[in-house]
Amino acid sequence: MSQALKHSLSTEHRAKVQARGVNVYYGDKKALSGIGLDIPEHQVSALIGPSGCGKSTFLRCLNRMNDIIEGCRVEGAITIDGADIYAKDQDVVQLRARVGMVFQKPNPFPKSIYENVAYGPRIHGLAPGRKELDDLVRDSLERAGLMGEVHDRLDHPGTSLSGGQQQRLCIARAIAVKPELILMDEPCSALDPIATAKIEELIDELRTRFTIVIVTHSMQQAARVSQRTAFFHMGELVETGSTEQIFTNPKDDRTQAYITGRIG
Amino acid sequence: MAADHIVKTFDEDLTQMINMIAEMGGLAESQLAEAVMALVRRDEGLAARVIDHDERQDELEEDIEAQVIRLLALRQPMALDLRTVVAALKIAAELERIGDYAKNVAKRSLTLMQTQPVGNAANTIMRMGSIAGDMIHNVIDAYLNKDIVKADEVRARDQDVDQLHTGLFRELLTYMMEDPRNITACTHLLFVAKNIERIGDHATNIAESVHYLVAGERNERERSKQDLSSSTVINVWDKS
Known part of the structure; x- marks a missing residue:
């Protein structure tokens, strides 16, 4: 391989997230076993594997979504920028502002398009006045590639949009609170190929500002959008490497x- | 060999493609053997048959290319499957080229039949042809059995062909200096030898594709080059 090509493929990115010896139990059942994984900053990391392999469970560890599941226990260490997110003094609400999440099925609030995006910044106090809030909402919709389609109907309900538009609205909502990490759990599985392509293009743009972890059942999607891929199987991390490898x-x-x- | 695919028709598509490579490889081997035989025995009919059969080789290459494109579009192969499909495309192109060289040997053998035999050249050509033929045979075996050791052996074998080529090159130059009436035959024999030397190179390329297919990585070591014909000089003034 030529030096130039090697250079263009180099993945020297700082580890934003580090997981070490992570075990997860649902009651007596061990769902994840000894996971050690680095998530590089400003890269898209794809988690792949068959149903029930633990990839979504691992994703949910990264913003402590598992806390709300009865009987779920997480062992080991997960750090973001070196700080333990399971530390006793960790504010979970604050953590979830830093670590945004986009789900399989688009889930806009039953509010206007504007309010869907404004909600997060308002409760986290990110916009001191109306003008700042307006700018932030527009900027987020712009970055989510939705502004052109909704600029004249920001007061319409979020649920009036198509599935693909709703998902981009959810992404706009996630990025409005300026997270560092965005978790995506099968974000395109309910979308048609064109809407999927738009989300994938968006993911590629977003990684310049955010670090992204995506769980996907589509290997082609993992191959298209990610730079790093981790393969999970029966609760273990079998292999991780550059997506190309x-x-x-x-x-x-x-x-x-x-x-x-x-x-x- | 890896386990079967969940989608059985994918395995059938791959098998069909691999069988076409096997057929093409077998044909390349027999085309070369028969072209050399036609030259040695001065057998016009055999030479004509080789020239005729080259068309089948071209057809097979087109069929393999079509099958590869189909597999890429419809199955989106990954990992070992992807490497198998890409290797097939490259190997088919190499085999097609080998077929062309064999055909050219057959054509020149027809011309050589109109000239006087020159020294021992035909014997050396036969030895070169036999090694190159073995290389084709073994490299296709290596492909079918995903046998990396055998593929690497083929790659190493190429230097034998190169050495014979260099030796024959010097020999033919000497014949030409001895008697200008040998020039026509010797020039054709030089091209025949060069064709077989190139066939060895293409078999080596296939060996490298098989290595990549099996290991997922390219051959590391630089191969020693034994074909010195391009820098060979025989100085006529030294002879006296």
Whole structure:
């Protein structure tokens, strides 16, 4: 490989998130076992694996969404910028402002488009006045690639939008509170290919400002949008590497079997 | 060999593609053997048959290319599958080129039949052809069995062909200096030798594709180059 190509593929990015020895239990059942993973800053990391492999469970550890699940217990260490997010003095509300989340099914609030985006900044006190709030809402809609389609109907209900537009509204809502990390759990599984392509294009733009972790069932999507890929299987992290390496030359037979669609 | 795909028709598509490579490889091997045989035995009919059969080689290459494009579009192969499909495309192109060289050997053998035999050249050509033929045979075996050791052996074998080529080059130059009436035959023999030397190079390229297909990484080591014909000088003034 030429030096120039090697350079363009280099992934020297600081680890934004570090997970070490993470175990997760739902009651007696161990859902994740000894996960050690670095999430590089300003990169898209894709978590892939069959249903029930623990990829969504791991994603939910990163903003402590598992806290609200009865009987769920998380062991090990997860740090963001070196600070333990499971520390006793960690404010969970503050954490979730730093770590935004976009879900499988678009879930706008039953409010106007404007209010959907304004809600977060208002409760976190990010905009001192009406003018600042207006700017922030417009800026977020712009960055989510939605402004052009909704600029003349910001007062319409968020739920009046199409599925793909609703998902971009949810992304605008997530980025309005200026998070550092955005978690996406199957963000395109309810969308058609055109709406999916728009979200994927958006994800690629967003990574210059945010660090993104995406869980996806679509391997083609993982290949298209991410720079790093982690393969989970039966609660274990089997293999992690550059997306190119995982999809052209995986080292583990289980990864190979999964991504080539073989009976593992 | 990896386990079967969940989607069975994917396996059928891959198998069909691999079978076409096997057929193409077998044809390339027999085309070369027959072209060399036509030259050695001065067999016009055999030479004509080789020239005729090259068309099948071209057809197979087109079919493989179509199948590869189909597989990429419809199956989106990944990892080992992706490498298998891309290797097939490259190998088919190499085999097609080998076929062209064999055809050219057959054509020149027809011309050579109209000239006097020159020294021992035909024997050396036969040895070169036999090694290059083995290389084709073994590299296709290596592809079908995903046998990286065998592929690397083929790559190493190329220097034998190169050495014979360099030796024959010097020999033919000497014949030409001895008697200008040898020039026509020797010039054609030089091209024949060069064609077979190139066939060895293409078999080596296939070996490198097989290495990548199996290991997921390119061959690291630089290969020693034994074909010195391009820098060979025989100084006529030293002879006296």
